[in-house]
Amino acid sequence: MLKYTLRRFVYMLITLWLIISFTFVLMKNLPGDPFGEMSNKIPKDVKAVLMREYGLDKPLWQQYTHYIGNVVQGDLGVSFQFPNRKVTSVIKQGFPASLELGIFSTCLAVLIGLPLGIFASLKHGKWQDYTAMFIAVLGVSIPSFVLGPILSYYVGVKLGWLPAGLWKGPQYMILPGFALSFGTLAILARLMRTSMLDVLNQDYIKTARAKGLNKLSIVWKHTIRNAILPVITILGPIFVNTITGTLVVEKIFSVPGLGDQFVSSVYSNDYTMISGLTIFYAVVLMIVIFFTDIIYGLVDPRIRLGKGSR
Amino acid sequence: MKANKWLSTAVALTLVGSVAAGCATKQDAAQPSAPSNSGDTSKPAAPAKPQELKINVAAEPPVLDGSKLTAAIGYTMLNEYNSGLYRIDKDGKAQPDLAAGDPTVSADGLTWTFKLRDAQWADGQPVKAQDFVYAWKRTLDPATKAQYSFMVAWIKGGDEILKSKTPDELKKAMDNFGAKAIDDKTLEVKLVRPITFFKELMGFQVFFPQREDFVKQAGDKYGADADKVIGAGPFKLVKWDHGQSLEFVKNDKYWDAKSVKLDKFTVQIVKDTNTGQNLYETNAADVTEIKGDQIKLYQGKPDVALKPELTNSYIMFQTKKNKAFGNAKIRQALALGIDRQAFVDVTLANGSVAATGLVPNGTADGNGQEFRKSAGETEPKFDAAKAKQLLADGLKEAGMTSLPQFKLMADDTETAKKQLEFIVSQWKTNLGVDAVADPVPHALRLDKSSKHDFDAVLSLWGADYNDPMTFLDMWETGGEFDEGDYSNPDYDKLIKGARESADPAARSKMLVDAEKILMNDMPVAPLYFRTRVYLKRPSIDGMFLPAYGVEWEVRWASVK
Numbered sequence: 001m002l003k004y005t006l007r008r009f010v011y012m013l014i015t016l017w018l019i020i021s022f023t024f025v026l027m028k029n030l031p032g033d034p035f036g037e038m039s040n041k042i043p044k045d046v047k048a049v050l051m052r053e054y055g056l057d058k059p060l061w062q063q064y065t066h067y068i069g070n071v072v073q074g075d076l077g078v079s080f081q082f083p084n085r086k087v088t089s090v091i092k093q094g095f096p097a098s099l100e101l102g103i104f105s106t107c108l109a110v111l112i113g114l115p116l117g118i119f120a121s122l123k124h125g126k127w128q129d130y131t132a133m134f135i136a137v138l139g140v141s142i143p144s145f146v147l148g149p150i151l152s153y154y155v156g157v158k159l160g161w162l163p164a165g166l167w168k169g170p171q172y173m174i175l176p177g178f179a180l181s182f183g184t185l186a187i188l189a190r191l192m193r194t195s196m197l198d199v200l201n202q203d204y205i206k207t208a209r210a211k212g213l214n215k216l217s218i219v220w221k222h223t224i225r226n227a228i229l230p231v232i233t234i235l236g237p238i239f240v241n242t243i244t245g246t247l248v249v250e251k252i253f254s255v256p257g258l259g260d261q262f263v264s265s266v267y268s269n270d271y272t273m274i275s276g277l278t279i280f281y282a283v284v285l286m287i288v289i290f291f292t293d294i295i296y297g298l299v300d301p302r303i304r305l306g307k308g309s310r
Numbered sequence: 311m312k313a314n315k316w317l318s319t320a321v322a323l324t325l326v327g328s329v330a331a332g333c334a335t336k337q338d339a340a341q342p343s344a345p346s347n348s349g350d351t352s353k354p355a356a357p358a359k360p361q362e363l364k365i366n367v368a369a370e371p372p373v374l375d376g377s378k379l380t381a382a383i384g385y386t387m388l389n390e391y392n393s394g395l396y397r398i399d400k401d402g403k404a405q406p407d408l409a410a411g412d413p414t415v416s417a418d419g420l421t422w423t424f425k426l427r428d429a430q431w432a433d434g435q436p437v438k439a440q441d442f443v444y445a446w447k448r449t450l451d452p453a454t455k456a457q458y459s460f461m462v463a464w465i466k467g468g469d470e471i472l473k474s475k476t477p478d479e480l481k482k483a484m485d486n487f488g489a490k491a492i493d494d495k496t497l498e499v500k501l502v503r504p505i506t507f508f509k510e511l512m513g514f515q516v517f518f519p520q521r522e523d524f525v526k527q528a529g530d531k532y533g534a535d536a537d538k539v540i541g542a543g544p545f546k547l548v549k550w551d552h553g554q555s556l557e558f559v560k561n562d563k564y565w566d567a568k569s570v571k572l573d574k575f576t577v578q579i580v581k582d583t584n585t586g587q588n589l590y591e592t593n594a595a596d597v598t599e600i601k602g603d604q605i606k607l608y609q610g611k612p613d614v615a616l617k618p619e620l621t622n623s624y625i626m627f628q629t630k631k632n633k634a635f636g637n638a639k640i641r642q643a644l645a646l647g648i649d650r651q652a653f654v655d656v657t658l659a660n661g662s663v664a665a666t667g668l669v670p671n672g673t674a675d676g677n678g679q680e681f682r683k684s685a686g687e688t689e690p691k692f693d694a695a696k697a698k699q700l701l702a703d704g705l706k707e708a709g710m711t712s713l714p715q716f717k718l719m720a721d722d723t724e725t726a727k728k729q730l731e732f733i734v735s736q737w738k739t740n741l742g743v744d745a746v747a748d749p750v751p752h753a754l755r756l757d758k759s760s761k762h763d764f765d766a767v768l769s770l771w772g773a774d775y776n777d778p779m780t781f782l783d784m785w786e787t788g789g790e791f792d793e794g795d796y797s798n799p800d801y802d803k804l805i806k807g808a809r810e811s812a813d814p815a816a817r818s819k820m821l822v823d824a825e826k827i828l829m830n831d832m833p834v835a836p837l838y839f840r841t842r843v844y845l846k847r848p849s850i851d852g853m854f855l856p857a858y859g860v861e862w863e864v865r866w867a868s869v870k
Contacts, residue, residue: 032753035457036372036380040756041774043790046460049472053455082370083378083455084534093552149584157591164588166578167554254580254589256553269753 012286016279020071023278024064027271034080034269054080071279077272081265087276091258094245097167098257101250102243104177106235109184114231116185117192118224124197132189139186148179148252165254176253180246184238188231195227202226229300236292240285359869363575363850366586366598367861370553370579375533376518377449377456385515386860387577390558391432392519392541395424395442395497395512397865400854402674402776404510408437408519408542408565412509419504419812420466424497424512429565431521432546439491441519446489447471448520451480458516461774465489466500504812506676507777514775514859544570544865554579571852571868587845596847597862602724605660605843615846616661617855620773622670622781624836625718625733625766630795632765634713638831639704644766645835646690646697647740648733654838657729661843665689665836668825669778672839672857677818681778685822688829689836694740701741715744719758720768722749729768729837759793767793770840773858778821779808785828796833 033039035050042050051057055066070077076087120132155175156164163172199205200223208218245259258277265273371384376392379385389397395413396404406412410427429437449456450463450471463469466488474480488500505511521540528538536550544564549557556577560570578595580586586598590613600608608614625644627635634640650664663671667688675681690696705713718733720726730747737743745766750758758764773780784791787802804824811817828834844855844862853867 030753031751031757039753040759040791042457043460046457046463046472049452049459050455050457053452078530082372082534084373084375084530084532089534090552097553152585152588157588160592163594164592165580165585166589166594251581252585254554254578254582254585256551256579260581267751267753 008290012290015286016282017068019278019282020068020275021064023275024067027266027269027274028060028063030266030269032269034271036081036268067275071275076276076279079265079273079276080270081268081273087272090261090273091276091280094256094258094261097255098245098250098259099243101173101176101180101255101257102239102245104173105181106184106239106242108177108181109188109238110235112181113185113188114192114228117189118196118219120189121193121196121200121227122219124200129193133193136186136189136193139182140190142182143248144179144183144246145248145252147182148176148249151175151179152252165252167253167255172253176249176255179252180242180249184242187234187238191234192227192231195230196223199223199227225299229296232292232295232299236288237285240281240288244281244284359849361571361573361869363572363597363853363864363867363869364578364595365575365862365864366578366580366589366595368579368581368583368599371556373533374539374547376445376515376520377454377459378533379515380457382859382861386862387547387556387558388515388518388541389543389860390545390575390864391539391543391547391561392515393429393543393564394515394518395426396509398510398513398856398859398863400856400863400866402510402672402857404513407513409512417812419506420501422499422501422508423492424499426495426497427565429542430563431542432540432561432563434563435521436494437519437542438494439497440494441521442497442517443487443489443491444522444525445518445520447484447487448525449516450487451484461511461514461516464502464505466502469502503810506812506814506817507674507775510674510777511775545572545575570865572864575864590845596850597844597853599842599844601660601843608845612848613845615844615855617842617844617861618661618663618672618857619840619842620670620673620776620780620858621770621840622665622668622836623768623770623838623840624665624668624834625768626759626794626834627766627832628762628764628794629833631762632716634705634708634710634716635765635794637704637708639700639707640713641704641832641835642690642830643697643701643704643741644737644743645832646693646700647743648736648835648837649692649740650837651692653729653732653736657725657732658838661841663839663841665838668828668834668836669781670773670839673773673778673781674776675818675821676777676779677814679818681818681821684818685825688826690829697741701743713741713743715746716765717746717748718766718768719748719750719755719764721752721755723752726768733768762793762795764793768837776858778825779805782821782824782828783809785833794833796831798827798831801827801831 033047035042035047055063079085079087079090082090116132116135120129123129152164152175155161162175166172205218205222208222245257245262247259247263249255250257250259261273262277265277367383369381369383371387372381373379374384374388376388379388393407395407395409397407399405408426408429410425414423415421426437426439431437446462446465448454449459450468452472452474459472463472467483467486468488470483471480471487474483490498492498501508511517519542524540525532531538533539536547539547542564544561545558546561547556548559557574558577559574560572561567564570580589580595580598583599583601583604586595587600587604589595590598627641629636654662654664667682667685669681669685671682673681675684701713705711718730720730727747727749730749734745734747737745755767759767759769771781771784783789783805785796785801786792786805787797801824804820804827808817808820808824811820846853849870851868851870853862853864855862
């Protein structure tokens, strides 16, 4: 296990290095410079001074080695959009809100989506199934940028039940959390249902039924445990996506999260922020995938065996 | 093994479990909600309304450091917690703030002497002339990486500091800098050339003072958090939740604190204007900007507040690369072939005004008048027939039979795309000209423009200071921003003359003449002067939306 973990860790580092290098090349090919809305106002000689001070006049390979050197020391540099703020501090300040919202919405999605899918599969072909799947289709087809404003306006403004936006306490989490979870919820429900149906048709389930095992035990022990594997697989990346911030929902509800940074840093050529966020995202994703793999092994003994044979 | 299975099943649902647990702890961790915790402490006279405001802004201030700021949103806040020698009032006039009265100016207009009043920083230390000199030198120091340094370089010796490459050069340049503290209360500034609007310029936040000891102590965190910020203005910043809100309270140490009526205002970062509107409707915000279709909903309501800006929008023609656009008549034809009033009504409908020249309404002429009034309408009115004639004449002059298809570049925002379509169709119907709309990302537009790589481009330009020069000196031959490669010696002469002149009347006349030449040659076809629209509670008094520089000003605001 230790050897396995170590090897995974080395692979992670290599992947990370490739991602950083690739991002570096891509972003340096973006047109324009990182001086934001002022960019078209700064006289050329002043811009030359700025380029020199930031080291942007150096050849690309020098900038690259310099950057990698800093990253190895844990220094992601200072953001161009927010002078005087380190990239790490911007991430540190934006991440908690995104994380809270992401956890809350994933939690909603799992708590509603999975039971919905299980329920639909058990009532396969009946009206309950169709109703559940209708909700799921709605979830997949209504994007958050439609659902968000509708919730904000009707629940927030017209009914006045919940805050229409901002981020000041638990009640501020409900609408954005729901808007964010609806799509995931639908995906999970559909996937769980399909997967359940698959498993329910397996011979061993039929055998279990024939042996007279009680229904609850068949569903709980034999069906769900086998059917949940694909769900776990996609839940990892979905979870990472939601906790690292979502542009649309965070914008609609004025959540002070990280989502906006992913877009604004690219638009403003904030080089340090782009690579900082890429590294951050990649690391979180790798960690979650790593744990997903471990969970996988715990859920399905066959996977543990398979690993042992290597 | 059995027990193990149970364990595994439990772990299978780990995500469900941990996620649920996560929710619970997170909710517990959240702090009490904000409203209703203040305002009722002081109840003086009868209808005491809490003197508090909640203002939405579209973005986080990048940093609150007078040297490094570039965004209007940051200047807006800096302007509330710090003060300059002067403060721009609702009529755009410079009122003495930290300065005690008007400056004395030498006959050649090059030396300005300011007397400071007795004022204090928010921590009680006296404001000194040295604080101004320090701030300006810091902005000019290349190591600071300030972007607005070019404006401070108008002070004598500034350019030398900015362009110094070695520590020795820098030290020498610093010692020779043209701004000096004669004593604690007297500031003398020598300029490279006369600047008639220098007093108004002192109301621009780049020229506000900074405290050397404070800046040094905060180090590279200066201006990044609430406790890393200090000022001598009407308010002080007490809380800054990044990405979320900034809280300002009245500064009792401000020299004119008694005239400041607001006790507190909170700036809320709300990126989406629809959300802003929802917050306004639910009383979670008192001021918010609205755009596009939102504006129609509020037409005629007292909540609407207009912000006519010193910002123009124009089409710039590349006169060298594109052979046809080298001809003035063809450019005139394209300018005259657009119904600017219809353009504004169809694509904006937000109070923006169809252009009548290059310099926007409200711009001062440096001689006590509004430039547009002294210049009159310099841009010819929409006239399809005349435009057609001009196009025919121009083509003949250029030795062409028809105008080849060309691209009109603009940003790829919703509004800009709409505008592109409108212009292209106007040219097609009024002139029979084939143009192709070319929407590109903002950064790409700036990049291509700066490389002079375009046929025609739709641009916006906002004033840096309230003077026609900010719009006119761009078109000098070989100028930085003359991206269309326009050149006219007569024009250059007038701009140069105005720049050197210390006589406001003569200068203003030269600038008017310059604009006339420009509107005759038409290297740029002005389209409109931009206006933005806000929702503002009718109960707010004395808050205004300045035409340039800052988004709003609440120093004189109160709640009725």
